[in-house]
Amino acid sequence: MVFEDESSDDLSGLQISSSDDGMHYQIPASIEDQDYNGLENAPEGLCVEHRLPTERRVAFESFETGRRFLVCAQPEAVNCGFLAWVDPEWPPTMQNALLKLWEIFEDSRTARRKDNQESSLTIHHLKEEKRNLDANYDKLVEDVHQLLNAQEDRVLDLSSSSFWKKNIQ
Structure with missing residues (x-):
């Protein structure tokens, strides 16, 4: 899925380029959800490049609002761009x-x-x-x-x- 950056707000997400498929992704802006936060330790929740636990987030922008996803937990400078949706598309x-x-x-x-x-x-x-x-x-x-x-x-x-x-x- 390709995201376009339409805002310059604090809510805008992190720009990611994936070398696997040549597509440009943007990690959506997210909010904390007490029921869904922290690190994902399941094997399918490991980031592809670092093989480390991913971070749980809940989208808070556009039509993705409310969908849960996993992202690489590394800081922005070394972030590999892993993005996996947990919830199906609306x-x-x-x-x-x-x-x-x-x-x-x-x-x-x-x-x-x-x-x-x-x-x-x-x-x-x-x-x-x-x-x-x-x-x-x-x-x-x-x-x-x-x-x-x-x-x-x-x-x-x-x-x-x-x-x-x-x-x-």
Whole structure:
């Protein structure tokens, strides 16, 4: 079975080239399943090249979601690319349903990412507007204080001039 890498997410699997059949495989992204994890010690669960126990995984992408498989347990650099499916392939109706669900998931994730970007941009603009309003408010407060001081000085000037007028008469 040939897999194409359609995503750049953390869930994308490991690319494998098999020298046996010349085909290009991709180990599907997988999740931990408490009922199916650890190393497979059965003879049919040994990786072909290393003859070591394989690792149990459960697929979590595309129409393979939920299928169990075995892979070489070696690190990516020395991984031989052994991949053996434990569960049979899903029927076509199930594959189509899973593909549709993944498509809906990707669409909603894209929409959510777009909404987050738009919200972030809106927040940025609102912060800029708030900074401008704060600056304008500070300027208005300063102007009001100057006007009040000028009015107070004027009242004092008027009262002192009326005081002198009274005393002169």
